[in-house]
Amino acid sequence: MQHKRISIFCGHYGSGKTNIAVNFALELRKTHDRVSIIDLDIVNPYFRTKDSQQELDAAGVELISSDYAGSNLDIPALPAAMMRPIAEQDTQVVMDIGGDDQGAVALGRFADQLNAEGGYDMFFVLNLYRPLTQTAEDALAVMREIEAACGLRFTAIVHNSNLGALTTLQDILDKHREAQKLCALSGLPLQLTTVREDLAPQAAALLPGVFGLRLQKQLFQP
Amino acid sequence: MSEKVLMKGNEAIAEAAIRAGCRHYFGYPITPQTEVAAYMAKRMPKIGGCFLQAESEIAAINMVYGVAGAGKRVMTSSSSPGISLKSEGLSYLAGSDLPAFVVNVQRGGPGLGGIQPSQSDYFQATKGGGHGDYKMIVLAPASVQEMASLTIKGFDLADKYRMTAMILADGTMGQMMEPVELGDVEVKEYDKSWAVTGTKCARPHNIVNSLSLVPEELEQLNFARYERYKAVEENEVMYESYLMDDAEICVVAFGISARVSKNAINEARKNGIKVGMIRPITLWPFPKAPLLAAAEHCHTFLSVEMNMGQMIEDIELAIRCKRPVQLVNRVGGMIPSPEQVLQAIEEADKGGKAS
Numbered sequence: 184m185q186h187k188r189i190s191i192f193c194g195h196y197g198s199g200k201t202n203i204a205v206n207f208a209l210e211l212r213k214t215h216d217r218v219s220i221i222d223l224d225i226v227n228p229y230f231r232t233k234d235s236q237q238e239l240d241a242a243g244v245e246l247i248s249s250d251y252a253g254s255n256l257d258i259p260a261l262p263a264a265m266m267r268p269i270a271e272q273d274t275q276v277v278m279d280i281g282g283d284d285q286g287a288v289a290l291g292r293f294a295d296q297l298n299a300e301g302g303y304d305m306f307f308v309l310n311l312y313r314p315l316t317q318t319a320e321d322a323l324a325v326m327r328e329i330e331a332a333c334g335l336r337f338t339a340i341v342h343n344s345n346l347g348a349l350t351t352l353q354d355i356l357d358k359h360r361e362a363q364k365l366c367a368l369s370g371l372p373l374q375l376t377t378v379r380e381d382l383a384p385q386a387a388a389l390l391p392g393v394f395g396l397r398l399q400k401q402l403f404q405p
Numbered sequence: 406m407s408e409k410v411l412m413k414g415n416e417a418i419a420e421a422a423i424r425a426g427c428r429h430y431f432g433y434p435i436t437p438q439t440e441v442a443a444y445m446a447k448r449m450p451k452i453g454g455c456f457l458q459a460e461s462e463i464a465a466i467n468m469v470y471g472v473a474g475a476g477k478r479v480m481t482s483s484s485s486p487g488i489s490l491k492s493e494g495l496s497y498l499a500g501s502d503l504p505a506f507v508v509n510v511q512r513g514g515p516g517l518g519g520i521q522p523s524q525s526d527y528f529q530a531t532k533g534g535g536h537g538d539y540k541m542i543v544l545a546p547a548s549v550q551e552m553a554s555l556t557i558k559g560f561d562l563a564d565k566y567r568m569t570a571m572i573l574a575d576g577t578m579g580q581m582m583e584p585v586e587l588g589d590v591e592v593k594e595y596d597k598s599w600a601v602t603g604t605k606c607a608r609p610h611n612i613v614n615s616l617s618l619v620p621e622e623l624e625q626l627n628f629a630r631y632e633r634y635k636a637v638e639e640n641e642v643m644y645e646s647y648l649m650d651d652a653e654i655c656v657v658a659f660g661i662s663a664r665v666s667k668n669a670i671n672e673a674r675k676n677g678i679k680v681g682m683i684r685p686i687t688l689w690p691f692p693k694a695p696l697l698a699a700a701e702h703c704h705t706f707l708s709v710e711m712n713m714g715q716m717i718e719d720i721e722l723a724i725r726c727k728r729p730v731q732l733v734n735r736v737g738g739m740i741p742s743p744e745q746v747l748q749a750i751e752e753a754d755k756g757g758k759a760s
Contacts (some may be wrong), residue, residue, distance in 0.1 A: 196443075197413060199584060228520060229580055230437055253739075255520050257436045312411040312584070314420055315447060344585040346411050 189269065189276045189297065191290065191335070193324050194308030195316045196226065196282025198224060199343040199396075203377050204279035205235045206396045208244045211275045218275045219268035222248035225259035226227050226281035234399055269296065283325065284332035286358045288366055293311075295335035306374060307337045309365060311344040311358040319364035326369060336352070339374035340366055352389075359390060399405045409586050415440035415482075415579040416554040418572060419448070419506055421556035424479055426592040428454035429479040431468040433461055433487060436520045437576035440509035441482040462487045466494030466507075473503035473614040476600025478560055482508035484576075485526050486517055488534070495569055496535025500615025502599075502630065504563035506556070507541075508572045510579035513738035521738025522576030524660060525712035530573045531689045531719070538627055540634050542570040542641065545659040545690040549583035555686070557590050562641060563689075564634050566594035573688060573713065577661040577740065641684035644695060645757065650680030654753050655699045657720050658709035659685050663742060666709045669746035678754045688716070693723040700724040705753040709733045709746055718743065 190207060192200045200239040220239065222232035232239075232246060233253035239246045247268065249260040254376070270273045280290050297303050307326050309316065316322040330336055344358035355378055366373050375392045383395030412420070419441045422430070430445040442458065449456035459465035467483050472479035483491060488509045498505050509530065513523040526534075530543045542562050546553040552574065559570035601611045617623040645663075648670060649655065658666040663684040673680045683699060685692050699706075706728055708717035714732045721730050733749040735741045 196440075197411075197416075257520050311409065312409065314410045314412055314416060314587075315444075317408075317410065346409060347582055349584055 186204070187302045188272075188274075189278065189300075189303040191278040191280060191303060191305040192308055192341070193280045193287055193290070193305060193329050193333070193337070194282070195313055195322070197287070198220060198282070198308045198310040198316070199345065199377070200308045201230060201279050201283070202396055202399045203204045203341060203343060204397070205232060205239065205278050205399060206394070208277040209237065209242050210394075211277065211298065212242050212244050212401050215275045216244075216272070216322055217273055218278050219245040220277040220279060221262065221265050221268065222246070222252055222279050223261060223265070224252075224279060224281035225289045225303065226283070228257045230399070239396075253312070261292075269293065273382040286329040287329040287333040290333035290335065303318055304339060304374075305333075305335055305337045306339050306341045307371075308360060309362060311361050311369055312346050312354070312387055317369055319361055322365050323368050337369065337371055339372050340369070341375045341377055345376045347380070350379060350382070352385050355386060356389060409584045411582055412435040412549055412585045413440050413580060413582050414546070414549045414574060415510065416444045417549050417553040417585050418482065418556050420561070421553035421590070422506065423448060423452065423454070423727045424587065425478065425557045425560040427478040427480050427560065428452070429472045429477055430454070430456050431459050431465040431479070432481050432483065433465050434457050435484045437512055437522070437579045437648060438482050438484045438508065440579070441508060441510075459668070459730075462490035464492065466491040467577035469495055469505050469507075469647045470498055470501070473505045474501070474601050475497065476597035476602060478506070478554065478564070480506040480508065480741075484510050484512045485514050485523070488526065488529065491531070492535040494535075494541060495541065496537050496565070497615045499535070499541070499630075500537060501613050502567045503613065504567050506559050506563055507569055508574065511573065511575045513736065516531050517535065519738045520576065522661065523647060523711050523735065523736065523738060523741060524575055524662065526540065526573065527688065527710065527712060527715035530571055532690070539630070540568070540637070542566070542568060542690075543573050545573050545686060546578060546685065547660055549578070549581065549662045550585050551686075553585055553587055561593055562637075564593070564597075566637055567681050568633070568664045573660070583644070585674070587758050589676060594713070599737055627705040638690040641687060642692050643687060644692035645684040646695060647682040647684065649681035649683060649699060651679050652699070652703055652706050653757060654678065654680040654684040654707065654750060655696075655706045656680060656705040656709055657679070657696070658682060658686070659688060659716070660710045662711055665741050665743055666746050668743040669750060672743065672747050673750045673754075678750060680750050680754070685716075691719050691723060696720060696723040696727070700727045704728060704757040707733050707746070707753060709741060709748055710747030711735055711740065
């Protein structure tokens with residue numbers, strides 16, 4: 184898996200950023216001693232990186248998150264320690280950003296530093312089954328809003344089209360062409376195709392850059 | 406577009422409202438319903454609609470009153486504390502016989518409470534909340550798909566009966582994501598000759614008002630309104646009956662509690678317990694008739710709800726206290742587990758066999 188030291192996950196609200204960021208950090212830990220995941224979500228009080236704390240702790244991935252994350256105290260707050268791993272040159276950093284341009288505002292805090300450093304990947308997480316990003320054109324508009332809000336440019340697309348627990352392989356295949364269209368429109372590569380873990384072996388034979396995901400939490404059976 | 410999309414319950418309400426012809430949304434943010442407003446803020450400007458974040462809940466509900474008086478489809482949404490603030494306006498809407506659509510994605514209370522799900526606004530929704538004699542049509546979705554379909558239904562019922570239709574959901578319903586199929590919606594036209602749209606000097610003035618100072622007239626207005634409510638009770642009751650044909654125990658639950666209960670019922674059925682469920686989809690009008698019929702063959706009723714026992718009173722009234730009704734509940738933002746409901750079913754089964 185080719186990657187820069189700093190990996191940033193942004194995208195439309197509810198597209199799977201947190202889930203992918205957690206899985207990505209766990210994967211990095213297999214090959215790197217020091218991995219930190221920073222929760223910069225200032226939009227959503229639910230479904231946070233913090234929900235995976237036990238798993239991250241067990242794997243030796245450092246979670247940097249606001250003291251208020253997962254506390255039900257519904258205020259936008261950033262973790263005090265967020266600058267440290269970015270400065271530490273021997274640490275792999277995964278940044279989980281809140282949804283849409285509103286969420287990306289928090290990332291703007293780092294724009295000068297990250298631009299100066301030049302060594303970051305910023306992934307646009309794309310779920311073409313989300314109602315406001317059903318086409319490449321709509322998704323591109325969201326990308327541009329996020330870039331304007333945070334002052335950083337995306338470097339690649341992560342295709343994560345899914346219908347939750349009910350996703351079939353065919354659902355993912357159906358959206359591959361549209362994801363490629365977004366790549367063409369934005370001039371960015373398709374870095375990963377993220378799929379539910381059990382679908383990964385089949386998907387890998389048919390799609391590029393397949394990355395299996397363990398889902399964070401499943402509340403209710405369909 | 407009738408393709409499947411992955412939506413949050415809150416987003417499904419917003420998109421369904423737009424498809425039902427709603428072009429006016431007024432609200433004030435509150436967790437866990439904020440996605441309704443966020444979605445409207447993104448979509449309304451693109452389709453020539455109006456999204457307005459009001460300065461308060463009280464302002465928002467009075468903006469709803471204004472647009473409703475002009476005969477246009479309009480909505481607001483909030484969560485429990487915000488609905489309390491809007492309750493004065495709900496009474497005024499009722500007193501003026503205006504159609505409106507209101508969403509309550511409930512959270513734990515009373516007071517500011519917390520941000521986790523709850524069903525403790527059942528009384529507020531079904532018995533009033535605001536002052537005076539009035540009713541609202543109260544719809545209780547149990548899936549993201551129903552968040553959409555009952556929104557569309559709610560707009561139609563509101564227009565048809567000139568009253569407020571409310572979606573009474575909970576934080577889980579608002580936040581959970583499920584695939585939804587949203588087809589094109591046929592927007593029905595209802596007579597709105599009463600609306601204040603400007604006379605153009607061609608007709609007498611229409612008056613939208615809840616002030617009525619002559620007691621004889623105000624009494625007649627109340628009587629006429631309750632004739633309409635009677636028609637709603639006769640024509641608009643909705644419920645789901647699940648495995649009730651041979652049931653000896655009847656679970657009654659709505660919204661997310663029904664979702665949990667279904668798992669417990671399936672498990673109990675595997676163990677040979679004859680249990681079924683009546684899931685009210687309209688909380689007002691309440692499905693009294695099917696419950697009374699169930700009292701003929703069920704020895705025990707279980708009211709599964711996320712409050713200290715609210716719907717249980719309506720069940721007891723509906724079955725005229727013929728059978729015991731037991732409360733199975735969690736409160737404060739906690740959700741009953743299927744195991745808790747299963748245990749209650751098993752105890753009811755033992756109790757039924759002993760008597």
